[in-house]
Amino acid sequence: MISKQLIFTLVPILLLMVNPLNQVSPTQTSTSFTTVVSSTTLTSYSTYSVGMTEVTSTVTNPIYNENMPLMGWGSTGCMSAGLPFNANLGDLLTVNFVSDVPIDFYLMSAGQFLNVPPSTSLCVYGAIPVLPSLKAASYQTSYSLSWTPPFPGHFFIVLMDLQPATASVMLSASVTSVQVESVMVNATATTELTNEYTQVSSALVTVESATTAASQGFSPAQTIQWVAIVLVLVALGAIFLASKKRSAKVG
Numbered sequence: 001m002i003s004k005q006l007i008f009t010l011v012p013i014l015l016l017m018v019n020p021l022n023q024v025s026p027t028q029t030s031t032s033f034t035t036v037v038s039s040t041t042l043t044s045y046s047t048y049s050v051g052m053t054e055v056t057s058t059v060t061n062p063i064y065n066e067n068m069p070l071m072g073w074g075s076t077g078c079m080s081a082g083l084p085f086n087a088n089l090g091d092l093l094t095v096n097f098v099s100d101v102p103i104d105f106y107l108m109s110a111g112q113f114l115n116v117p118p119s120t121s122l123c124v125y126g127a128i129p130v131l132p133s134l135k136a137a138s139y140q141t142s143y144s145l146s147w148t149p150p151f152p153g154h155f156f157i158v159l160m161d162l163q164p165a166t167a168s169v170m171l172s173a174s175v176t177s178v179q180v181e182s183v184m185v186n187a188t189a190t191t192e193l194t195n196e197y198t199q200v201s202s203a204l205v206t207v208e209s210a211t212t213a214a215s216q217g218f219s220p221a222q223t224i225q226w227v228a229i230v231l232v233l234v235a236l237g238a239i240f241l242a243s244k245k246r247s248a249k250v251g
Contacts, residue, residue: 042193047186055183060176070103070159070167082113083157085175087149092176095145095157101167105143106158107135113156131158 063085087093097105108116112132134155137143139162149155161167 039194044191044193046189046191049184049186051185052182053185055181057179057181058176059179060174062172062174064157064171064173067168067170070099070101070161070169072101072161072163072165072167082108082116083159083171083173085155085157085173086153087155087175088152088177089149090178091149092178093145093147093149093155093173094176095147095171095173096143097159097169097171098142099167099169100141101161101163101165102139102141103167103169104160104162105135105137105140105145106131106133106160107145107147108133108156108158110154110156113158116158133158 064083085093093107095105095107097103108131112134116131135145135147137145157171157173159169159171
């Protein structure tokens with residue numbers, strides 16, 4: 001016999017089959033990050049003056065380099081060779097000669113050279129003249145001199161042959177000048193500027209909650225379910241009434 005409790009238990013179950021509970025999916029959230037590190041370097045150059053400095057250089061100027069004949073003394077006296085050159089303070093005169101006959105060497109200023117008597121009267125009958133000079137060397141077949149002038153000016157190299165024979169003299173002479181020049185000293189500075197920055201991009205991804213609920217209308221499947229429920233309920237009611245009638249007759 002079907003009791004009331006069974007009927008009341010079956011009815012909610014049948015209703016739940018027709019109208020199930022709403023289904024809710026949970027909310028899902030995620031964040032993605034993208035990091036970009038960038039670096040930019042800028043190089044600049046600048047020139048600036050740090051002061052003055054002196055640069056020393058030397059310049060050598062050859063003034064004579066030749067083989068020359070030098071006449072000896074005779075009835076007309078001796079011949080002199082006056083070779084001019086200019087020199088300044090700090091310059092260096094270098095003289096070298098080689099002769100096949102001994103000769104005399106004189107280094108004179110312009111004023112001293114102008115006071116030298118005429119060559120015809122210098123050495124008559126082999127007399128040795130006395131000449132003013134800055135430097136002198138007598139009776140030499142070879143000679144070397146390095147000399148710095150005590151003052152700037154015009155100077156003479158004087159060679160004299162006091163021998164009867166003509167001398168063949170190979171002479172070389174040069175003046176070396178020392179030049180001092182003031183030069184501005186510059187320096188170049190290099191500057192590097194580095195700019196680094198970090199860029200972080202984020203994306204927030206969210207899935208909203210979705211709720212599935214039964215619609216207000218009835219689909220064909222739901223209609224069939226409701227008809228089945230009604231039939232089941234009718235059958236249960238009929239069974240319930242029949243059981244009551246049997247109970248009454250028995251009583």
